[in-house]
Amino acid sequence: MISNEPIEKLSEFTEFVESLPNEFMLSRGQAGEYDLLPSSLRLDKSNIRKYSRMASQYFLNEFKINSHNYMRFPTDINSEYEWMVYAQHYGIPTRLLDFTFSHVVSLMFAVENAFEDEENKDAEVWFLNPIQLNNKFAHRSEILNIANGESLNLENYEGPIAIKSRKLNERINAQNGLFVYFQDVINPVESPLNKIVDENILKRLVIKGEYKKDILSSLYSMGIGFTTLYPELQSVSKDIIMKLNIQEYLRAGDE
Template identity: 30%
Template sequence: MRVVRLTHWKAFVEETERLNGWAFRGEISANWPLMTSLARRLLAYCPDRSLWPLREMRALRIFRRKAHNYLRDEHPLRDDLRSLSLMQHHGAPTRLLDFSKSPYVAAFFALEQASSDAAVYALNTPRLWSTAPQSTPHLTRDVIDPRIDGHFERYFWPNVNPVIWFGEPAEMDRRLVAQSGLFVVPGRIDLPLEQLLDSYDPHTELLTKYVLPIEMRHEALAALYRMNVTYASLFPDLEGLARASGYELEMVWDRLIEDYQHRPAGEDAAPR
């Protein structure tokens, strides 16, 4: 994995503009490995890795048995990837890693709540489209496609195949569309993504890590705000609008500050 430490926002824009067709993921800490929420949960509370497949399938089975009570249309529950997508969307730990086709969306998620150096990972999906692990050259992206009935159970659930699949569910929800999102699905959750990629072509750059120093945060988020990359646009619902208020606390235009400072004596109303 190539690591690039940047010093200003313009450098990030220049670097990522060259990566046509790649996928991007933001992490609020540059020290975090690329691991799924499911792996982090199991590593913390379920040390016996031999039982991880059993635990994962049990969680998926229970979700499917009960989620229909909250859905107008329950046919997504018949699809493995869409079921996992629903779980991920509503906060469950899954083996899905959220990526975006937009480096700016990834940068927003990396920096918005960062308190130290953050990172954006760039995944060479054009190259991964047609390649496979050297130990299992027959397990190409098309062969292991988890959207096909039975493939998740065959290629991913056993947690033994060093494969990576990426793509979208057959039907995408509004958030996934708004975020230009896609999922990366690892065949092994006990290994970070960068280690899984070591089993692929060692002569091709498949993953790049861009370290974004915390000093870049204000400049980057101001630029992203002007691009309308905010919680309100990325989560097109009331939750997104409410979460966007956090950054509105930081963004106060100079005119508003001047008006507030020169308000008539005794006027306590906040600027609007």
């Protein structure tokens, strides 16, 4: 794992990405410096799981029972893992952590709330080599495909692993997304992906907090906005507001 000097410009991000080995094909952007843990394994201030194993399974089971009337093809979900993918999209805590093949999408995730962040917190983008990750924990030299008919028990592996599935909703498709699956450990204190101290698997880039607005403005000038991440009507409204925020911010900078 490598911690680099914080970046201040989109061009510096591009330069870093161009210097990455091709194997670092996945990334994840975060608005703050957080552990790389999925929602169902995250910890409270006392380092205790917010959700027990029983609660996490309850959430998923209840989603299965209550979602059918709202799904076009509910019988098309083929496995427990695909149910996790689908349920996470609608806010159910799962053991899946989102990543993307698009590094610019990750950067947008890192800075998307720049105008709401009053503290100017540093953001970060993590870059992952999924092949090395899966070699380490699953002894497989590939991203595991949970939709190809292979009988997989992801609990049999020794640590978090990169998986891909069918693109079951518009967001996964728009974000070119896939996941890292975490085993259901009792105490996940040592489970965050960022605890892996191996520069052949994981690299980190910090975005300096006071420059997030500049980077967001640059992304917007390249046609990247909320509708890029979330292809839905609400994002149109968010892009309109972001456009005005950027215009006023740039105008203030010229004065």
